[in-house]
Amino acid sequence: MESSIPSKLNTMGFEQICSSENEVTEFIHNLKHKDHCIFVFEDEQIRDKVVNEFINLKTAKNILTACFSTKPEKYDCNHQITYDKLVQEQKLQPIVISDLLLNVLSESYQKDQARIVCEETSWLAENGMFDEHQKMGSEMDEKVFDESTIMCCYNASKLNDAQMDTVLSSRRYIILEKPFSVYEKKDF
Incomplete structure (x- = not known):
């Protein structure tokens, strides 16, 4: 599925703005508050590398991080929660999510220093x-949205075409694993 995503993005009005690993890594390091991007991947090791770059305390000083993850111990985040804690009786619990995020933002860091990563957002699709x-x-x-930088990661092999279209159209920035690149929707 992922090989058709660049042409789909072009059709949707996106333009490629980064096309090398160094450019993409630099883009990830320089995302600012209010930026919410999507990372589309298939290889979990590459996803883990991208997530770790996004929350890397060495490249983004004084950041506060929050991770939604299947295995939070993989990442060095200040606040962590597993996806199974976001669901009760087969229903997503928005209050649990909001409480965690608002708690993160209430800590005494600069507004543009909160980074939130959703390591496997396609888990929610898999679970209906x-x-x-x-x-x-x-x-x-x-x-x-106003006081944080957010990256949601989606495994392309776990989404159907309609879901992928929804994901791609939902954000200004799309980072692809294949080919490793960044696309921006100019009229977002």
Whole structure:
């Protein structure tokens, strides 16, 4: 599926702005608050590398990090929660998510220093909560979007075409594993 994504992005009005590993890594390091990007991957090791670059305390000084993850011990995050804690009785728990994120933002860091990563957002699609997650994302407290930098990672092999289209159209920046590149929607 991932090989057709660059042409799909071009059709959707995206333009490639980074095309080498160094450029992509630099882009990840320089994401600012209010930036919310999508990383589309298939290889979990590459995903882990990208996530670790995004939350790397050496390249982004004084950051506070929060991770939604299947195995949070893989990442050096200040706040962590597993996906299974976000679900109760087969329902996504927006209050758990909001509480964690607002707690992160209430700590005494500069506004542009909170970085939030969702390591395997496609887990929600696999568990029948894709639409619920998309709706929740559009209803999230504006403070979360205004005062943080967010990266949501989606495994391309776990989404159908309609879900992938929804994901791609939802954000200004899309980072691809194959080919390793960054796309920006100019009229977002």
